[in-house]
Amino acid sequence: MADAGIIELPIYPNKDSKQGSLTRAIEDKTRTLEASTLTAAVDETPPREYPGGTKLWLAFLALIFCLLLGGLDGNIIAVAVPSITDNFHTIADVGWYATAYRLTTCTLQFTFGKLYKLHSTKWTFISSQAVFLIGSVLCAAATSSSMFVVGRAVTGIGVAGGTAGFWNLLMHLVAPAKRPVFGSIFGAVEVLASLIAPPLGGVITQYLTWRWCFWISLPLGCCALIAMVFLLPEVSTYNANERPGLKATLQQLDLIGTTLLSGSLTVFFLALNWAGVTYAWSSARIIALLAVSGVLLVVLGVHQSLQKAEGILPWRVIRDRNVAAAIIFSIGLVSSLTILEYYAPAYFQAVHGYTAARSGYMMLPSLIGTLIGLAVQGPGTSFFGYYTPFMVCSAILTPVATGLMTTWGQYTTLAPLICYFGLLGFAAGVGFQCPQNSIQTALSKEDVPLGLALVLFAQSFGPALFTSVSQIVFTNRLSADLQSTLPGANVTAIEALGLTEIRKQFSDGMLDSVVSAYGRSITASWYVALALACLCIIGALGTEWKSVKKDKK
Numbered sequence: 122m123a124d125a126g127i128i129e130l131p132i133y134p135n136k137d138s139k140q141g142s143l144t145r146a147i148e149d150k151t152r153t154l155e156a157s158t159l160t161a162a163v164d165e166t167p168p169r170e171y172p173g174g175t176k177l178w179l180a181f182l183a184l185i186f187c188l189l190l191g192g193l194d195g196n197i198i199a200v201a202v203p204s205i206t207d208n209f210h211t212i213a214d215v216g217w218y219a220t221a222y223r224l225t226t227c228t229l230q231f232t233f234g235k236l237y238k239l240h241s242t243k244w245t246f247i248s249s250q251a252v253f254l255i256g257s258v259l260c261a262a263a264t265s266s267s268m269f270v271v272g273r274a275v276t277g278i279g280v281a282g283g284t285a286g287f288w289n290l291l292m293h294l295v296a297p298a299k300r301p302v303f304g305s306i307f308g309a310v311e312v313l314a315s316l317i318a319p320p321l322g323g324v325i326t327q328y329l330t331w332r333w334c335f336w337i338s339l340p341l342g343c344c345a346l347i348a349m350v351f352l353l354p355e356v357s358t359y360n361a362n363e364r365p366g367l368k369a370t371l372q373q374l375d376l377i378g379t380t381l382l383s384g385s386l387t388v389f390f391l392a393l394n395w396a397g398v399t400y401a402w403s404s405a406r407i408i409a410l411l412a413v414s415g416v417l418l419v420v421l422g423v424h425q426s427l428q429k430a431e432g433i434l435p436w437r438v439i440r441d442r443n444v445a446a447a448i449i450f451s452i453g454l455v456s457s458l459t460i461l462e463y464y465a466p467a468y469f470q471a472v473h474g475y476t477a478a479r480s481g482y483m484m485l486p487s488l489i490g491t492l493i494g495l496a497v498q499g500p501g502t503s504f505f506g507y508y509t510p511f512m513v514c515s516a517i518l519t520p521v522a523t524g525l526m527t528t529w530g531q532y533t534t535l536a537p538l539i540c541y542f543g544l545l546g547f548a549a550g551v552g553f554q555c556p557q558n559s560i561q562t563a564l565s566k567e568d569v570p571l572g573l574a575l576v577l578f579a580q581s582f583g584p585a586l587f588t589s590v591s592q593i594v595f596t597n598r599l600s601a602d603l604q605s606t607l608p609g610a611n612v613t614a615i616e617a618l619g620l621t622e623i624r625k626q627f628s629d630g631m632l633d634s635v636v637s638a639y640g641r642s643i644t645a646s647w648y649v650a651l652a653l654a655c656l657c658i659i660g661a662l663g664t665e666w667k668s669v670k671k672d673k674k
Contacts, residue, residue, distance in 0.1 A: 180294055181303070183352040184287060185310045186345045187250060191283060192314025194257065194276065194338055196488075197322035199466045200481045201331040208331065209266040215592060219463055220390050221270045223585030225277035226284070227578045228383045233285040234574030235374055242289055243353045247346060249282020254342040261335035272335075281581070288557055288573050290353075292566075301508065301558050301669060305499020308554055312492040319466075319488070323481030378424055385417035386582075393589040438571045443563040443665055447556035447576050450512060450660025452583035457523055457650040457657075458549045459584035460591045462487060464643050465542070472531055472640040486539045487546035494550020506668035508558040509661070515552025516657035522548050523654045527647050531633075531640050552657070555664075556580075562667050587653060591646035598645040602638035 202215060236245050256276030263269035291303060325333045392410035396402045425436070438444055462484070469480035494515075502508045522545035529538065560572040 179352045180290070181306070183345075183349045184290065184307070186348050187283060188287075188307060188310045189314045190250075190253075190338060190341050190345055191280065192311040193318045193321070193341070194253075194335075195280075196314070196318035196484070197325075197334045198273075199463055199484070200319050200322035200477055201326050201334045203467060203470050204326045204331040204477060205266075205269065209269070217270045218273055219459070219588045220585050220592075221274040222277040222280070223581045223588065224386055224390060225274045226281045227581030227585060228379070228386055229278055229281040230285060230574045230578040230581065231382075231571075232374055232379050233282045234570045234577075236282075237285055237289045238570045242286060243349070245282065246286035246290070246353065247349050249279050249286060250342065250346060250349065251279070253279025253283065254338060254346075255279075257335045257338040257342070261332045263332075277581075281577075284577050284580075285570075285574060288561075288577075289570060292561060292569060299503060301499045301502035301554070303499075305495045305554065308495040308499070308550070309492055312488055312495060312550070319481030319484035320478065321481070323476070323478035326477040375428060378421060378428065381417050381421040381424060385414050385421060386585075388417065389414040390585065390589055393586075393593065396593065438564070438568050439575060441564065441568075441572070442663065443559050443667075444572050444575055446660045446663035447559050447572075448579040448660070449663065450516070450552070450657050451556045451576050451579040453653045453656030453660065454515065454519060454549060454552055455580045456583035456587040457519060457653040458545070460588060460650040460653075461523065461526060461545060461647060463588060464591070464595070464646055468529070468640070468643045472636055472643070474636075483538065483542070486543035487549075490543040490546025490548075491550035491553070492546075494547045495553070496550075498551050498554065502555075502558060502669060507666055508555045508562075508669070509664050509666050512552050512555040512559075512661040512664055513658075515548050515555070516661040518544065518548035518551070519657055520651060520654040523647065523651045527644050527651060529640075529644065531637055552661075556660075558669065559664055559667070562669050563665065583653075587649060591649045594649055595642050595646040599638060599642040602641055603635070606634045606638055 198218065202218060205218070206215060233245070233249065253276055256272050256274070256279055259272030259275055260269055261272075263272055287307060291307075294303075322334050325331070325337070388410050392407050392414065395410075396407045400406050439448075465484065465487075466477075466480040469475040469483050470477065475483065498508075498511045502511065522541060525537070525541040526545065529541075556576045557573065560576055561569055564572045
């Protein structure tokens with residue numbers, strides 16, 4: 122047997138090829154030893170240490186406090202929308218209440234993604250929560266529908282920083298194999314807040330005023346800010362002495378690209394919300410808006426090609442298979458769920474005549490189903506190691522539940538309302554956080570913030586776009602149905618009524634026709650959600666099967 126460390130060379134019978142064979146053998150053995158040395162060096166690298174015990178749970182306590190606040194704000198508005206339309210005497214801006222919120226949330230995802238990469242995660246997160254509170258004050262004090270829309274836009278800025286902060290903090294605090302569990306805890310807390318929000322919003326709206334749905338954020342928000350200052354850990358991608366200055370930060374943020382993206386999307390959504398409602402699709406105003414949006418988008422593309430790695434749209438990350446699949450899945454799932462849940466309270470109040478409080482209670486089946494789905498997906502992913510099966514399950518169940526909900530009508534009994542809505546919540550909960558798990562598992566540590574920004578952008582842009590589309594479908598179908606079922610009636614005056622005022626303005630015979638028209642119009646908007654739900658299967662099947670238990674070296 123050869124001594125350790127000595128290279129054994131083979132003896133070849135052919136003398137003419139002996140020298141070449143010896144050389145090749147030496148080269149092969151050298152490469153083998155070099156590979157062994159590199160492997161040993163990697164194996165000897167100490168694993169990354171994550172905080173644990175009291176430090177970890179105190180940090181999570183601060184984040185959970187913020188999640189409670191965000192869960193209340195995101196779900197309480199749906200119940201308040203009918204009363205808001207009564208207050209401002211318009212339903213034309215209903216789509217903008219969600220669109221403005223989603224628009225700022227999605228356009229600023231890339232900006233906050235880079236801020237979290239360049240600067241303190243703690244203080245960036247706290248600043249975003251302060252902006253969120255300012256938006257809540259604007260909504261609560263709104264004197265017009267336009268002011269309320271502005272307040273929702275400012276709130277969306279705070280949400281953009283908050284959602285990016287949650288997942289970036291999770292990456293610093295928890296090991297990869299445990300992230301699905303802690304991510305499901307985030308989701309469960311948000312759903313629990315969502316369980317409280319609809320009935321709370323219904324009671325507040327019915328016995329106080331819808332404005333208190335937003336004033337209530339102030340005391341909770343102040344407590345959350347204080348908690349974050351003392352409990353949130355100081356984490357950052359760079360050390361304090363390595364962080365870029367103001368000039369370098371502005372260059373990295375690509376403010377020109379952000380402005381072009383925001384301008385293009387804003388003009389595009391203006392056209393979507395006005396077309397067919399305020400102005401005809403063929404009007405010069407709508408055509409001009411669409412043209413301006415397209416030009417800004419082209420200019421953005423040229424700008425990004427010149428900026429390359431410093432642009433706001435990381436093409437290198439977008440081309441990754443798992444990122445593209447996560448974007449498709451997120452757009453389909455979150456957009457369909459948003460449309461269904463956004464119009465559900467209006468359906469319950471306008472079609473079935475429920476009070477604001479009761480319509481809030483009717484949101485519970487969906488929220489409870491989501492909670493159960495999250496409880497299955499998070500621990501299930503950590504136990505089995507794979508998140509893709511849960512995405513496939515969600516992609517199958519979501520279209521089924523959405524299709525069942527489109528069968529609702531004016532005389533649908535309580536059991537289908539509860540069961541179908543609960544199935545929708547479970548389907549969404551099983552798959553909702555899988556795209557984030559995919560990004561954190563499939564990408565390198567350096568690319569994770571950019572990948573998360575893309576997924577969060579999709580989860581905001583999709584609902585912003587398709588809520589506007591569903592609003593167009595709703596208003597156009599409502600106008601057509603009212604004109605056909607009530608010939609000679611003042612359709613414009615009927616549409617100007619709030620969703621709850623219609624039952625006070627019409628007699629039984631005419632009321633039945635108006636209610637049926639509202640029901641068919643809401644169902645028509647849900648067909649948009651059904652098409653989006655079917656999109657989920659493409660994203661689910663395009664995702665690689667990667668295990669969260671295998672740490673990347």
